[in-house]
Amino acid sequence: xxARAGRRVPAPLLIPAGLGLLFLVLPLAGLLIRxxxxxxxxxxxxxxxxxxxxxxxxxxxLATVLCLILGVPLAWLLARVExxxxxxxxxxxxxxxxxxxxxxxxxxxxxFGRRGLVGEWLDSTFGVTLPFTTTGVVLAEAFxxxxxxxIAVEGALRGADTRYEEAAATLGAxxxxxxxxxxxxxxxxxxxxxxxxxxxxxxxxxxxxxxxAGNFPGRTQTMPLAVYLALETDLQSAIVLSLILLAVSxxxxxxxxxxxxxxx
Amino acid sequence: MRxxxxxxxxAVAMLGASxxxxxxxxxxxGAVTVFAAASLTEPFTTIGKDFEAANPGxxxxxxxxGSSALATQINQGAPAHVFASASPANMKAVTTDGTPETFVExxxxxxxxxxxxxxxxxxxxxTKPGIKVALCAEQVPCGAAAKKALEAADVKLTPVTLExxxxxxxxxVKLGEVDAALVYRTDAxxxxxxxxxxxxxxxxxxxxxxxxxxxxxxxxxxxxxAFVAYVQSDKGMAVLTAAxxxxx
Numbered sequence: 001x002x003a004r005a006g007r008r009v010p011a012p013l014l015i016p017a018g019l020g021l022l023f024l025v026l027p028l029a030g031l032l033i034r035x036x037x038x039x040x041x042x043x044x045x046x047x048x049x050x051x052x053x054x055x056x057x058x059x060x061x062l063a064t065v066l067c068l069i070l071g072v073p074l075a076w077l078l079a080r081v082e083x084x085x086x087x088x089x090x091x092x093x094x095x096x097x098x099x100x101x102x103x104x105x106x107x108x109x110x111x112f113g114r115r116g117l118v119g120e121w122l123d124s125t126f127g128v129t130l131p132f133t134t135t136g137v138v139l140a141e142a143f144x145x146x147x148x149x150x151i152a153v154e155g156a157l158r159g160a161d162t163r164y165e166e167a168a169a170t171l172g173a174x175x176x177x178x179x180x181x182x183x184x185x186x187x188x189x190x191x192x193x194x195x196x197x198x199x200x201x202x203x204x205x206x207x208x209x210x211x212x213a214g215n216f217p218g219r220t221q222t223m224p225l226a227v228y229l230a231l232e233t234d235l236q237s238a239i240v241l242s243l244i245l246l247a248v249s250x251x252x253x254x255x256x257x258x259x260x261x262x263x264x
Numbered sequence: 265m266r267x268x269x270x271x272x273x274x275a276v277a278m279l280g281a282s283x284x285x286x287x288x289x290x291x292x293x294g295a296v297t298v299f300a301a302a303s304l305t306e307p308f309t310t311i312g313k314d315f316e317a318a319n320p321g322x323x324x325x326x327x328x329x330g331s332s333a334l335a336t337q338i339n340q341g342a343p344a345h346v347f348a349s350a351s352p353a354n355m356k357a358v359t360t361d362g363t364p365e366t367f368v369e370x371x372x373x374x375x376x377x378x379x380x381x382x383x384x385x386x387x388x389x390x391t392k393p394g395i396k397v398a399l400c401a402e403q404v405p406c407g408a409a410a411k412k413a414l415e416a417a418d419v420k421l422t423p424v425t426l427e428x429x430x431x432x433x434x435x436x437v438k439l440g441e442v443d444a445a446l447v448y449r450t451d452a453x454x455x456x457x458x459x460x461x462x463x464x465x466x467x468x469x470x471x472x473x474x475x476x477x478x479x480x481x482x483x484x485x486x487x488x489x490a491f492v493a494y495v496q497s498d499k500g501m502a503v504l505t506a507a508x509x510x511x512x
Contacts, residue, residue, distance in 0.1 A: 113441050
């Protein structure tokens with residue numbers, strides 16, 4: 001009963017925790033202090049801002065859906081199936097975390113670009129080119145954000161009690177039925193937490209997006225790209241755009257947290 | 265006050281990094297820190313080495329980045345002695361010691377993949393169907409110049425992307441993702457093994473001036489002035505024109 005224990009929080013935990021929080025929150029305070037509050041409403045209604053915001057929300061959500069479809073099965077495979085080279089595969093999944101996003105964007109171009117390994121075939125067979133399209137933005141965001149989902153879901157799966165799955169198997173359920181009816185509900189909070197992390201990372205994605213999908217208003221210019229370009233000419237406008245992105249994402253995440261994620 | 269605190273912190277960090285500080289005084293020794301536009305990377309690196317060879321005891325440190333980012337860094341207290349900007353607008357944003365001087369000019373060319381497979385000969389060709397074009401975003405100098413040149417030529421084109429800087433636009437040509445991009449002649453020249461630069465007459469109406477200046481309160485004033493003079497000397501200009509810059 002942690003809440004009941006009236007003991008004092010030990011200083012070796014409290015002090016670094018407080019410093020850690022300060023370190024994370026101070027830059028945000030910097031944005032808030034320097035924000036041009038007087039002109040804020042007028043900047044909000046500039047048409048380019050809403051276009052970029054809408055595109056950001058749309059692409060981050062689509063990227064999260066893509067990550068769920070591909071990432072949850074991948075996490076299950078890593079957590080539940082013994083196969084040779086599993087440790088290597090697990091390490092490979094985290095590559096996009098280590099890779100600078102700009103390098104990730106170049107790598108995506110080399111594969112999905114017009115002269116890329118897969119992209120050339122897509123172009124000649126279906127007439128589809130991915131760079132400079134909204135689909136390209138979704139791909140870039142999914143590439144960078146998927147590890148967050150896979151790691152969260154794999155952790156949840158390894159922590160889950162496998163006796164439920166064994167019981168389901170004893171009662172005659174196949175592996176697929178067990179997965180959909182037992183495993184998935186069991187790790188739902190982990191999947192939700194992973195999806196939220198994944199969405200947040202996709203929303204803030206910059207490097208891979210601008211490298212792979214380029215920058216064009218309405219098509220590939222997401223909020224982070226708009227912020228970066230605003231910074232070239234107008235610091236205040238960049239601050240406003242950052243605050244809008246922050247406010248919207250924090251509101252959405254807070255609302256979701258109350259609704260879905262009951263256990264942290 | 266906050267800005268001053270940041271400046272102090274940066275200065276301390278700088279001193280720590282150099283390990284010697286500004287003990288040189290006005291005799292022309294010590295270190296000069298030069299903040300220069302990304303497009304000056306290759307020629308300035310060469311000029312820096314030549315300058316050090318000609319002035320034993322002096323060292324030059326460079327920070328290359330987009331001009332607007334450099335101007336922001338300088339205004340937030342970064343310890344720069346000299347600023348060489350790719351646009352007069354960014355130079356205006358900082359406080360200089362004396363009037364900035366235009367030392368070179370840069371002009372746009374159309375960068376196309378080697379051997380020019382789409383047969384681009386001028387701006388009008390860029391509007392042909394099926395030709396994908398990358399421009400710089402209007403907010404950065406190469407984008408502003410491109411807009412001017414396109415207006416001068418009365419060519420309306422829809423690019424597939426508005427890149428964040430000239431090197432990014434150029435890399436899209438190198439990777440074969442676009443068929444053409446408007447970049448500086450110097451950038452096309454530096455990438456001559458992968459791309460060809462197609463000259464076009466309207467670029468004369470969108471020349472980009474590069475100003476250079478010693479910054480106000482530069483601690484090593486004599487050395488900073490010596491570097492600026494060296495850049496504008498015959499030796500410095502020879503390196504710059506070889507890289508594709510023009511004398512103003």
